[in-house]
Amino acid sequence: MIDIQKEAEAISKEVIGFRRYFHQHPEPGMQEYVTSAGIREALDQMGIPWRLYGETGISADIGRGKKMIALRADMDALAVTEKTGVPYASKTPGMMHACGHDAHIAALLGAAKILKAHEDELTVTVRCIFQPSEENCLGAKMMCEEGALDGVSEIYGIHIFTDIPAGMISVEPGARMASTSSFQVTIRGQSGHGAKPQQCVDATVAGAAAVMNLQSIISREIDPVDSAVVTVGHFTSGSQYNIISGEAFFEGTVRAFSQDTAQQIEAALRRVVSSTAQAYRAKAHVDFAKALHPVVINDEALTAKVHDSAEAFFGKDRMIHVPPMMIGEDFSVYQAKIPGVFMFVGGRNPIIGCGYPNHHECFNIDERVLTDCVMLHLLAVTSAQTSGGNHD
DSSP states (O other): OOOHHHHHHHTHHHHHHHHHHHHHSOOOTTOOHHHHHHHHHHHHHHTOOEEEETTTEEEEEEOOBSSEEEEEEEOOOBSOOOOOOOTTOOSSTTOBOOSSHHHHHHHHHHHHHHHHHTGGGOSSEEEEEEESOTTTTOHHHHHHHTTTTTTEEEEEEEEEEEEEETTOEEOOOEEEEOEEEEEEEEEEOBOEETTOGGGOBOHHHHHHHHHHHHHHHHHHHSOTTSOEEEEEEEEEEOSSTTEEOSEEEEEEEEEESSHHHHHHHHHHHHHHHHHHHHHTTOEEEEEEEEEEEOOEEEOHHHHHHHHHHHHHHHOGGGBOOOOOBSOOOTHHHHHTTSOEEEEEEEEEBGGGTBOSOTTSTTOOOOTTHHHHHHHHHHHHHHHHHTTOOOBO
């Protein structure tokens, strides 16, 4: 029988070492070559066979039970220049593990090591999935297409957030993270001299008006109790101060917790952009990329079992309620196929400089929470074992 706390604490330094190695070698989605090689080397040393998906994705099976469950970690980093100043900072210019994926890899490797040592005791088979390209919305889809979920009946994942204090854990049912879509808009007018606006159709003014008018969609067309977001993150127009621009471009994202709301926003966005451009004598073209991520929805029954196990293990005072987030996460791609549970672990500790949000250039975590992540993985496995699964 696994003594979860004792064994997780015994390998805590090794897990921190894993995390720091991967932190020093961040790589973009679908290009995690050093990361993938490091994971495979660690699995080889543990005596765990693995399979490669695409060029960098990995799965590794532990146990011989008829029932198979999966534990998932993402691997990719972000195009961020690190400014933490830590001795294990990124060695790759312009790339950084600013979202905690290095910690996710390390924690799953730690859990895999403990599970392998107790393989004969497992009544389920555990598939450890190391997935590329979460940030680019490509990895989970590729892993599924290549068979990573074949034979798997349920899946569990963990994400570290510095919005949550270190030591706190959220295991909650229902919608946890939003669906995401993106849109691109091109406004076409007619350029000309800045001193002769009467001869032009100003794409900058039309585009700016469209951006402002989009802000009313959420406040005036969506039910106030149904959360959603429309954000324009990039706007460009014109080439010189005394030339009226003939073309403007902007792009953004839509976040929602239901497909109906996302479809309603898309229709409103197309209407508002088109009518606004027309009002300024311009023309508009809208491209809308749907469902980059589905909604992350935790299975009610599985979540209840893991929550109860975690509360009994960590204590009720360490369980925290975290409202659903508008952030997207392609763990939802797996959940669209099989039941799953996505759990949040706190990493914030401002006293040691770990108070910056995910995706920030100074993002870092209190590394002591890596042990919490290892233990939470193991609790998910023991919880899954109680719901059935026999040796072959």
